[in-house]
Amino acid sequence: MTMSVQTDAAFDVETVRRDFPILATSVGDKPLVYLDNAATAQKPQAVIDALTQFYAHHNANVHRGLHHLSEKATVAYEQSRETARRFLNASSTDEIIFVRGTTEAINLVAQSFGRPRLTAGDEVVITGMEHHSNIVPWQLMCEQTGAALRVVPVDDRGALDLDAYEKLLSSRTKLVSIAHVSNALGTVNPVQQVIRSAHAQGAVVMLDGAQAAPHQAIDVQDLDADFYAFSGHKVFGPTGIGVLFGRKSLLADMPPYHGGGEMIRSVTFEKTTYKPPPARFEAGTPNIAGAVGLAAALQYVADIGHDRIAAYETDLLQYVTEQMSAIEGLRIIGTAPEKAAVISFTLDNAHPHDIATILDTQGIAVRAGHHCAQPLMKRFGVPATARASLAFYNTKAEIDALVQAIVKVREMFH
Numbered sequence: 139m140t141m142s143v144q145t146d147a148a149f150d151v152e153t154v155r156r157d158f159p160i161l162a163t164s165v166g167d168k169p170l171v172y173l174d175n176a177a178t179a180q181k182p183q184a185v186i187d188a189l190t191q192f193y194a195h196h197n198a199n200v201h202r203g204l205h206h207l208s209e210k211a212t213v214a215y216e217q218s219r220e221t222a223r224r225f226l227n228a229s230s231t232d233e234i235i236f237v238r239g240t241t242e243a244i245n246l247v248a249q250s251f252g253r254p255r256l257t258a259g260d261e262v263v264i265t266g267m268e269h270h271s272n273i274v275p276w277q278l279m280c281e282q283t284g285a286a287l288r289v290v291p292v293d294d295r296g297a298l299d300l301d302a303y304e305k306l307l308s309s310r311t312k313l314v315s316i317a318h319v320s321n322a323l324g325t326v327n328p329v330q331q332v333i334r335s336a337h338a339q340g341a342v343v344m345l346d347g348a349q350a351a352p353h354q355a356i357d358v359q360d361l362d363a364d365f366y367a368f369s370g371h372k373v374f375g376p377t378g379i380g381v382l383f384g385r386k387s388l389l390a391d392m393p394p395y396h397g398g399g400e401m402i403r404s405v406t407f408e409k410t411t412y413k414p415p416p417a418r419f420e421a422g423t424p425n426i427a428g429a430v431g432l433a434a435a436l437q438y439v440a441d442i443g444h445d446r447i448a449a450y451e452t453d454l455l456q457y458v459t460e461q462m463s464a465i466e467g468l469r470i471i472g473t474a475p476e477k478a479a480v481i482s483f484t485l486d487n488a489h490p491h492d493i494a495t496i497l498d499t500q501g502i503a504v505r506a507g508h509h510c511a512q513p514l515m516k517r518f519g520v521p522a523t524a525r526a527s528l529a530f531y532n533t534k535a536e537i538d539a540l541v542q543a544i545v546k547v548r549e550m551f552h
């Protein structure tokens with residue numbers, strides 16, 4: 139297994155890059171410059187190896203067979219739950235539910251926590267910078283229950299309007315669901331304060347951690363979060379696997395989200411009873427290999443160290459912000475004081491899709507579009523942006539390549 143466990147204080151990006159086979163590939167005759175990490179991150183060899191090792195040596199269904207392989211698969215699956223618990227610093231593995239990703243996690247909370255509890259007169263608070271997957275599940279639940287959705291505005295820099303948030307909160311607020319880090323702006327939200335104020339009103343708080351997990355250490359106990367979700371594929375793990383943390387006392391009273399095998403205690407045609415969490419929320423055969431691959435990814439990140447990742451990315455963000463701000467006609471959307479390494483931008487007359495297409499001819503992968511945040515695009519008066527989103531394996535040389543390519547795009551459209 140290749141792995142660059144770094145023991146010295148310095149972060150050596152070239153050593154880290156060698157762990158990611160795809161980073162050594164080319165697009166046509168240009169070396170790949172991968173700056174679409176907010177959409178999905180690349181995978182280190184340790185994750186690829188964990189997947190192939192699992193299928194080559196341990197594959198069986200979990201919790202079912204008494205045979206040797208099933209036992210091994212079950213141990214691997216449950217060890218992965220422990221790795222995820224450690225990653226979030228949850229107090230128990232019973233609070234860790236494996237899901238397909240952030241989207242499924244939010245839908246689970248909306249349907250299993252929100253739907254049975256909320257009624258007309260109750261309110262759910264979200265923000266103006268949410269990804270559609272932290273909007274639509276709440277809209278669906280509000281339609282079903284008669285509850286109302288309230289939205290905290292975003293200021294011109296892309297920071298949350300905290301005063302407006304405090305004013306929106308009331309005894310009617312039952313749930314607050316907010317991105318820890320915005321995918322389209324990079325804003326890091328003051329979630330600790332958000333949680334404190336919501337709890338003071340008796341509301342439960344869900345954090346969408348899809349864009350936080352790749353960049354920073356997360357401690358759900360320190361945050362005092364009630365629910366926390368992230369996607370494996372954005373944190374250097376496989377697709378189709380993610381984690382929902384739920385506070386034990388809340389999960390205990392929640393009905394199942396999906397029904398099926400492995401989540402029941404007993405089934406009769408008259409009455410079915412359910413297992414306690416987390417099994418209650420994991421109906422059917424889970425993504426066993428995905429969980430094992432995710433654990434390898436979380437371990438990989440832990441081995442590099444969150445502090446080192448954060449320090450390196452802060453430096454990259456400062457560099458890319460300076461370089462891009464110097465390009466004439468370029469407007470950065472999202473300039474909040476607390477930011478992750480995400481740069482959304484527009485450029486003079488060039489449509490973001492044209493920018494992305496031209497950058498692609500240079501081997502540079504960025505995303506263009508509304509980033510599943512249409513209300514946010516409307517707030518900033520743009521139909522779309524181009525977005526460069528960085529990971530700890532990106533380099534200043536790649537940022538230079540991006541800047542040079544954008545300057546060329548500008549010349550073409552001038």
Ligand code: 7TS
Nearest residue numbers: 176177239240241269271321348349369
């Ligand atoms: N929440 C946030 C903040 C996200 O950025 C995303 C995906 C999701 C939820 C949904 O995650 P999923 O893994 O369940 O799909 N964001 C993006 C993006 O910015 N570009 O592509 C996907």
